[in-house]
Amino acid sequence: MLEWMAQHAALWPAALLLVWGGLLALAEARWPRRPGTAQVRTRWPVNLGLYAAGAAVLASGLLQPLEQAALQLGSRLGAHGIAGLPWPDTAKIALGVLAIDAVQYLLHRLSHAVPLLWRLHQVHHADIAMDVSTSVRHHPLEVAVLLLLTLVACAALGVPVVSLLLYLALQVTHTVFCHANLALPPRLDAALRWIFVTPDMHRIHHSRIEAEGQRNFGMVLPWWDWLLRSYQAQPRTPHERMGLGLDDADPTRDLGWWGSLALPLKRLGSAADTARAPKHKPD
Template sequence: MENEPLIRLSCFFGILVLMGLWEAIAPRRKPQQSKLNRWFSNLGIVVLNTLLLRAIFPLAAVGVAAIAQNQGWGLFNILSRPSWQAIILSILALDFVIYLQHVMFHALPSLWRLHKVHHADLDFDVTTGLRFHPLEIFLSLGIKIIAIVLLGAPVLAVILFEIILNGTAMFNHGNVRLPKGLDRFLRLLVVTPDMHRVHHSVIPSETNSNFGFNLPWWDYLLGTYQAQPAASHDGMTIGLAEYQTKPQVGQLHWMLLLPFWEIGGRREQGIGNREQGIGNRE
């Protein structure tokens, strides 16, 4: 566990560099904003989130898993199961929790105010997958910690899950093109960029679909899957309608302040909006 931060950091930078090079060589869509400014802000919020997490929650998820294991807390520390089964089942369960959390952040207006920082990005690339408000990161960690303790998830399972989740989030936010046949196959196993790009459409019924970050199965099973955007991937508009003419969405200070004001004195649309729900598909 002592090498966990180095392992995660190495995987993070390795995948970020690979995806960045892929996007530079063969981009899926033409950027709408300055890439330099966006990357500075989107990566800046990652650095801020990391520093705050290390300062406020030094143990983080892996440390909590180690404590739960030592204390015998949680389902897999009570049941006598082979360690490989506990690891696989823990990763699956944690991924389902993240799916449900994502749905909840769209459904509840107070949480949507935090999560819309992620959706307000007018472009869709590898750094969009890292763009989250610090308060959302803290709440997400709290939910994850509760799940880890209840499950008794092994330390190795938590390390693997964190690496997989972070890596797939960068992959499926990539501004890259996969051959259609390969994309169809990969969608059986992992969320692809074309699948997740639908979730970043300006159309609410598309925003409220494809919630998976890693595994696509929860969207298939729970009816939140949408195969393609109505306007096609090349023609679709990315982001939220109310911010399409606001270039400041790419600025770090704007992202940090966004949850604390309302546009036009009203709440923005999430899944909880009565006109556009999970069951409403175009």
């Protein structure tokens, strides 16, 4: 099974995303957290189009030389790592999954703190609503850059390949869930937050209020936000009325596909280069 997953790593995540995303789309239509979803007919084609562009970049093979270079660099940075520990395989695999999620948390924080990375990551936050389609709204260049950085970090830490495959399945499943416009019973939401980032928790990160956008960076596990004091339980404005998207953009106008692709360049050299992340201050 794991060998098949490794050989078809470009295929099964997309299939999983399609099936699981479709089920959650039906669920959020039946139990929405926020009444109505803004501009579905325009937003969904843009978000899915950005996903298709990123998938095309990965499937093209253009990144393969860079991926190999990233793995070699990572291996040189860490001669010994998790895979070499004298532990049972299950323990090393579990530790590897934890390590990958910690890396993803740190890269997410860097994407808000480093202007060059923020120019790309802001495309994700430019969505004027949040639903299952937001989970795949990423600039193709951000997809490529974060993949390479993740490979360097995982190789340096000696993360087992099995951990990478398991985390990929976990992240694909979870990212759609945590972006869903889905109303969970309060007790269920509170219970899930001990293990996973929930939609209500992640929605705060998409707030138009700058200080809230600097909270809840967790990708799958909420523990890093607790440990590094970036956790916020509830938004200032109730979830049903809180504003989503970039604080300096028109909250009623979607950028479109071309506008989203060009957003990092349009903001190049402007005051927005250091806008959101560097200005975020903890409450």
